[in-house]
Amino acid sequence: MQKSASSGVSLLGPGGLDLTHSFFTSILNSAPPSPTKRHNKVTVVGAGNVGMAVAQTILTQDLVDELVLVDALPDKLRGEMLDLQHAAAFLPRTKIHASTEYSVTAGSDLCIVTAGARQVSGESRLNLVQRNVSLFRSIIPPLVQHSPACVILVVSNPVDVLTYVAWKLSGFPANRVFGSGTNLDSSRFRFLIADHLDVNAHDVQAYIVGEHGDSSVALWSSISVGGVPVLSFLEKQEIAYERVTLEKIHKAVIESADEVIRLKGYTSWAIGYSVANLARSILRDQRKVHPVSVLAKGFHGIHGGEVFLSLPSQLGRGGVIGVTNIHLTPKEAQHLRDSATAILEVQNQLPI
Numbered sequence: 001m002q003k004s005a006s007s008g009v010s011l012l013g014p015g016g017l018d019l020t021h022s023f024f025t026s027i028l029n030s031a032p033p034s035p036t037k038r039h040n041k042v043t044v045v046g047a048g049n050v051g052m053a054v055a056q057t058i059l060t061q062d063l064v065d066e067l068v069l070v071d072a073l074p075d076k077l078r079g080e081m082l083d084l085q086h087a088a089a090f091l092p093r094t095k096i097h098a099s100t101e102y103s104v105t106a107g108s109d110l111c112i113v114t115a116g117a118r119q120v121s122g123e124s125r126l127n128l129v130q131r132n133v134s135l136f137r138s139i140i141p142p143l144v145q146h147s148p149a150c151v152i153l154v155v156s157n158p159v160d161v162l163t164y165v166a167w168k169l170s171g172f173p174a175n176r177v178f179g180s181g182t183n184l185d186s187s188r189f190r191f192l193i194a195d196h197l198d199v200n201a202h203d204v205q206a207y208i209v210g211e212h213g214d215s216s217v218a219l220w221s222s223i224s225v226g227g228v229p230v231l232s233f234l235e236k237q238e239i240a241y242e243r244v245t246l247e248k249i250h251k252a253v254i255e256s257a258d259e260v261i262r263l264k265g266y267t268s269w270a271i272g273y274s275v276a277n278l279a280r281s282i283l284r285d286q287r288k289v290h291p292v293s294v295l296a297k298g299f300h301g302i303h304g305g306e307v308f309l310s311l312p313s314q315l316g317r318g319g320v321i322g323v324t325n326i327h328l329t330p331k332e333a334q335h336l337r338d339s340a341t342a343i344l345e346v347q348n349q350l351p352i
């Protein structure tokens, strides 16, 4: 009995009748016109906790026509694919494929890399670098071979160093390779500020930039609630202690991942939503600004080497359109350069 390549479901009836041709009668004399809507194909490499959170969030948001999962574990991969396909009646129509072979990814518009080792509680993300760089050597070249025009979005940790590695291995221009960076940290920051002030996180503007990790930099002057700049408001009211609260909130952001990992073993939902939010900006050419990991050499006095770290950047169909000219205080600029140094110290030890 013949089976469809991606689902394994039989397309032939018991007598060998091909049912796919017998349910509908065409009302046209020729083939129907091809749809004018752009066909979006996204690949997610790594079908672990993060990859599957990304996949399911993308599916529920009706972003893609084809979703491809790639992993090194064939049974896990097929199980995840079937489990998602079985929700087809409740989801926007999407063709879901899964394979350990990269040929299935051909023609992807966006390739999201989540494969790799993850940190345990108490471990720094930077500690993962050697293990994940060698995985990237087997992941990035075949992705590029099959989708030479794609945008690559790196999620695996340490995300800033691995985005640099992906850029080098791909040979792509820098606008087509970026990392999820501090889009997640900034979301955690906005949630904690909103929670503290009892407002909606959508109404809180606040950026964390630099490394997705211990040396991240909170841009205090970027914080506004409903259009009111928070720091100058607090200064006018002479509520100095709130500045201490904000610093505590930034510390809580840095410790967030470790807290979740200690409690449930890994983080997944927030990064899933964060990445789907980035995918939407790319696929829908939304030109929204997100704090993501981009080639930062030359920005804000960062000169020591080619380094990727997060800066507020505009995203569209072709990838990173540009980095916003944010104003940094001398202290913030110094912290950003320190963050670049922390990343470069790890990166410079790599044979890339």
Ligand SMILES: NC(=O)C1=CN([C@@H]2O[C@H](COP(=O)(O)OP(=O)(O)OC[C@H]3O[C@@H](n4cnc5c(N)ncnc54)[C@H](O)[C@@H]3O)[C@@H](O)[C@H]2O)C=CC1
Residues within 6 Å of the ligand: 045, 046, 047, 048, 049, 050, 051, 070, 071, 072, 073, 076, 114, 115, 116, 117, 118, 119, 128, 132, 135, 138, 139, 154, 155, 156, 157, 158, 159, 180, 181, 184, 212, 266, 267, 268, 271
């Ligand atoms: N940037 C961010 O904000 C975040 C990054 N992460 C990172 O995402 C990565 C994945 O985390 P989890 O999904 O929790 O780990 P996981 O262990 O659940 O999944 C990793 C997956 O990668 C697959 N894999 C390993 N080698 C592969 C290869 N050569 N080709 C294809 N697939 C391969 C494994 O089979 C596994 O399914 C980690 O590096 C983690 O630190 C996690 C959360 C947030």
Ligand SMILES: CC(=O)C(=O)O
Residues within 6 Å of the ligand: 125, 157, 184, 257, 267, 271
């Ligand atoms: C694991 C990780 O990088 C995070 O949740 O922030």
